[in-house]
Amino acid sequence: MKAERPDAEAAAALLRRFEPVIRSTKGDKFYPMDVEPYVRACSLWVQRPGEEAVRVVPSGKLSLEGLAQQPLDEAGAVHFLKFTDPQDAKPASRLARLNVFRRRAARGLKESRRAFRAGTGRLARVGYISRFVDALYSITLLARGRVPGESAAAASVAYERIMAEHEHYRYHGRVVRQDGWVVLQYWLFYPFNDWRSGFFGANDHEADWEKIFVYLSESEATGEVRPEWVAYAAHNYTGDNLRRRWDDPEVEKVGEHPVIYVGAGSHASYYAPGEYLTELDLPLPRPLARTAGALRGFWREKLGQYAGDLDGSSGYFHIPFVDYARGDGRTVGPGGDREWDPPRLMLDPPPDWVSGYRGMWGLYARDPFEGEDAPAGPMYNRDKSVGRPWYDPVGWAGLDKVPPPDEALETVLQGHADITARCDALRAAIDDKSRQLKKLGVEVAAMRERSHLDAPYEERTRRVAELSREIDQLRARLATDEAVSESLEEYAGRLRAGERDPARAHILRAHQPASEAELRVSRVAEAWAAVSVSLMLISFVGIAMFEREHLISMLVFSIALFAFVEAGFRGRLVNLVSSANIGLAVVATLVIIYEFFWQMVVAAVLIVGLYVLWDNLRELRR
Amino acid sequence: MVEPDKTSYRPVRAIGLLLILEVIGLAGLGIYQFSQVDWRQIDIDEPSQQAIEAASFVFFAPPAVLTLLSALSFLLLRRRGWLLAAIAQGLSVAVCLWLYSEFQPGYVYPVMAYCVLMILYLNSQDVRMVFHPRRNAAKQSPGGVV
Numbered sequence: 153m154k155a156e157r158p159d160a161e162a163a164a165a166l167l168r169r170f171e172p173v174i175r176s177t178k179g180d181k182f183y184p185m186d187v188e189p190y191v192r193a194c195s196l197w198v199q200r201p202g203e204e205a206v207r208v209v210p211s212g213k214l215s216l217e218g219l220a221q222q223p224l225d226e227a228g229a230v231h232f233l234k235f236t237d238p239q240d241a242k243p244a245s246r247l248a249r250l251n252v253f254r255r256r257a258a259r260g261l262k263e264s265r266r267a268f269r270a271g272t273g274r275l276a277r278v279g280y281i282s283r284f285v286d287a288l289y290s291i292t293l294l295a296r297g298r299v300p301g302e303s304a305a306a307a308s309v310a311y312e313r314i315m316a317e318h319e320h321y322r323y324h325g326r327v328v329r330q331d332g333w334v335v336l337q338y339w340l341f342y343p344f345n346d347w348r349s350g351f352f353g354a355n356d357h358e359a360d361w362e363k364i365f366v367y368l369s370e371s372e373a374t375g376e377v378r379p380e381w382v383a384y385a386a387h388n389y390t391g392d393n394l395r396r397r398w399d400d401p402e403v404e405k406v407g408e409h410p411v412i413y414v415g416a417g418s419h420a421s422y423y424a425p426g427e428y429l430t431e432l433d434l435p436l437p438r439p440l441a442r443t444a445g446a447l448r449g450f451w452r453e454k455l456g457q458y459a460g461d462l463d464g465s466s467g468y469f470h471i472p473f474v475d476y477a478r479g480d481g482r483t484v485g486p487g488g489d490r491e492w493d494p495p496r497l498m499l500d501p502p503p504d505w506v507s508g509y510r511g512m513w514g515l516y517a518r519d520p521f522e523g524e525d526a527p528a529g530p531m532y533n534r535d536k537s538v539g540r541p542w543y544d545p546v547g548w549a550g551l552d553k554v555p556p557p558d559e560a561l562e563t564v565l566q567g568h569a570d571i572t573a574r575c576d577a578l579r580a581a582i583d584d585k586s587r588q589l590k591k592l593g594v595e596v597a598a599m600r601e602r603s604h605l606d607a608p609y610e611e612r613t614r615r616v617a618e619l620s621r622e623i624d625q626l627r628a629r630l631a632t633d634e635a636v637s638e639s640l641e642e643y644a645g646r647l648r649a650g651e652r653d654p655a656r657a658h659i660l661r662a663h664q665p666a667s668e669a670e671l672r673v674s675r676v677a678e679a680w681a682a683v684s685v686s687l688m689l690i691s692f693v694g695i696a697m698f699e700r701e702h703l704i705s706m707l708v709f710s711i712a713l714f715a716f717v718e719a720g721f722r723g724r725l726v727n728l729v730s731s732a733n734i735g736l737a738v739v740a741t742l743v744i745i746y747e748f749f750w751q752m753v754v755a756a757v758l759i760v761g762l763y764v765l766w767d768n769l770r771e772l773r774r
Numbered sequence: 775m776v777e778p779d780k781t782s783y784r785p786v787r788a789i790g791l792l793l794i795l796e797v798i799g800l801a802g803l804g805i806y807q808f809s810q811v812d813w814r815q816i817d818i819d820e821p822s823q824q825a826i827e828a829a830s831f832v833f834f835a836p837p838a839v840l841t842l843l844s845a846l847s848f849l850l851l852r853r854r855g856w857l858l859a860a861i862a863q864g865l866s867v868a869v870c871l872w873l874y875s876e877f878q879p880g881y882v883y884p885v886m887a888y889c890v891l892m893i894l895y896l897n898s899q900d901v902r903m904v905f906h907p908r909r910n911a912a913k914q915s916p917g918g919v920v
Binding site for chain 2: 452729730732733734736737740741743744
């Protein structure tokens with residue numbers, strides 16, 4: 153594998169050598185497929201600004217080659233495919249087809265429900281406010297653009313039809329070199345993301361592109377490649393947390409094939425089987441967030457008060473979703489229920505269907521949050537810009553700061569040499585400036601108490617101060633550089649001895665599945681989580697209608713009751729009590745200030761006066 | 775049950791003593807209030823303001839009992855004392871605020887001020903660290919859902 157651009161045969165062989173094994177969840181209906189039959193089944197549409205979407209190519213007439221030729225392109229136009237298009241049915245047979253479709257969809261739905269059990273609901277795992285925000289989010293779905301309800305079933309039927317013609321499981325492979333790494337890109341294409349409709353998730357959309365990257369190092373001498381890192385895409389996460397070292401125990405392997413646990417419906421990829429709580433952060437409006445942050449800082453820093461676990465970096469409201477990546481469904485890949493078909497290659501220069509089509513690969517639902525819009529192809533973002541995983545696959549997984557193992561020692565030694573040279577330069581500069589400083593110091597000493605030399609004395613005194621500060625900064629920089637140089641030397645020694653960094657040192661926050669304990673929520677807690685938000689709203693209406701005389705007290709009482717029960721279920725009684733106490737303390741403080749404002753001012757002045765008196769008298773006694 | 779380590783005994787005992795001081799203060803204030811009223815001269819239909827204020831002091835009995843229990847827990851170095859103390863202080867302030875809104879008796883202000891200071895002390899980072907060592911909050915990393 154020495155060539156800068158490997159030929160198709162070598163690339164395919166390399167891709168097949170490390171191709172992943174994907175383990176899906178029972179109930180999942182869609183698996184990675186080839187784009188060609190998908191595109192053939194789709195119609196191509198264009199949505200121009202302020203106009204109705206227009207069908208450009210009907211389904212059955214579209215091909216991968218034709219996809220790249222986008223007619224009617226203009227500023228603001230959005231091209232998109234439609235996998236499930238009712239216009240495809242001929243008018244005469246539409247009713248009959250609809251009936252058949254409904255029967256098949258209902259059967260499919262029943263099968264899915266039989267196969268998939270959600271278990272402990274996502275709502276039982278998060279707090280009241282999150283559940284309330286979740287309810288609002290669900291309501292917004294009615295107003296936002298979204299994938300129609302029957303689309304998942306229609307896509308399932310269409311997918312089954314394609315698979316009946318030719319059952320296949322295929323990934324789209326790319327081999328690329330960057331920064332000394334050989335990156336194997338496995339792009340998995342699913343015809344539909346039914347996370348919302350099938351698995352209580354955030355969204356549904358036609359077409360889903362997921363990716364698994366394997367990073368290889370290459371021996372200079374022999375050209376042999378060795379797997380070093382893998383990165384699995386999950387939602388929009390990027391950076392170090394995505395990446396695992398090949399020898400990390402979390403990376404399960406079948407021979408040389410990494411195993412991926414695929415989220416049901418969402419197709420997000422995970423290293424370990426389980427149920428992952430994914431939270432969609434809803435940030436506060438900026439002025440509110442700034443105020444809340446300032447108050448929080450004052451509370452914690454100035455008053456020394458405990459301010460909870462929130463670090464302020466994430467939002468205050470979260471919508472919880474569970475990604476079910478149980479791995480108990482169909483396994484595709486080496487040793488699995490189904491083997492991969494030969495990959496479709498996307499080697500550089502990329503084929504036209506990759507580089508020439510910048511539109512979306514499924515329905516453009518015009519969702520302002522974009523969650524229900526289909527994604528663009530592997531090369532592009534939805535806004536038609538080139539995506540980072542395509543042009544910078546190394547940086548996308550945070551690997552751009554890590555040299556390949558063969559280059560590591562050389563890079564460290566180079567860094568050490570640079571710092572050593574800088575230290576030498578700093579020492580020379582310090583010597584030079586120290587000499588100047590001494591000369592100036594002597595001059596200042598000589599000029600002291602000579603009235604006719606007042607002006608040059610002041611000027612030199614100022615220069616002495618400046619130079620002294622400058623030397624101090626240089627010495628500080630030198631001390632730091634010497635310490636860094638020492639640690640680089642030590643690090644080089646460890647590398648020479650064949651020692652490696654800890655496999656998980658780069659991971660700040662690993663995405664972990666819910667633990668057994670977290671999943672062990674009682675049925676009562678789950679039922680409470682499901683009904684509590686609605687129950688509270690209904691009780692508010694009841695109080696407003698029947699207890700208007702005691703409206704405020706009844707509302708306070710009912711909120712307190714709900715909060716207490718909730719805190720009990722979630723084991724957060726301590727947090728509830730301290731929050732309530734803080735609220736009461738704030739009100740009580742305001743009452744005291746209101747009642748005793750002038751007395752407090754007088755007392756403060758008195759205290760300051762007495763303190764000054766005590767301090768002065770103490771000085772006198774000395 | 776895990777007990778606070780030896781280095782953290784000091785704030786624990788300090789809180790225990792402060793809470794006992796509070797109970798003594800409440801008891802003293804209550805006795806003083808009751809002694810100011812001639813209960814034999816009370817008109818049941820139209821009691822005096824002073825009698826109402828003194829009688830309403832009984833609302834401090836439950837928080838005082840809780841405060842005493844929490845103080846004893848603290849002195850015996852039990853972590854659960856924190857929750858008990860926090861509930862007691864919250865109840866005391868709630869009673870103060872209610873009495874303030876209804877009768878505005880003069881004694882609520884010192885009680886209120888003392889309880890506010892106790893709440894702040896109980897919630898201070900040093901004390902919280904002793905009683906509720908930071909749990910490993912394995913929050914999932916944030917990100918978009920696409």
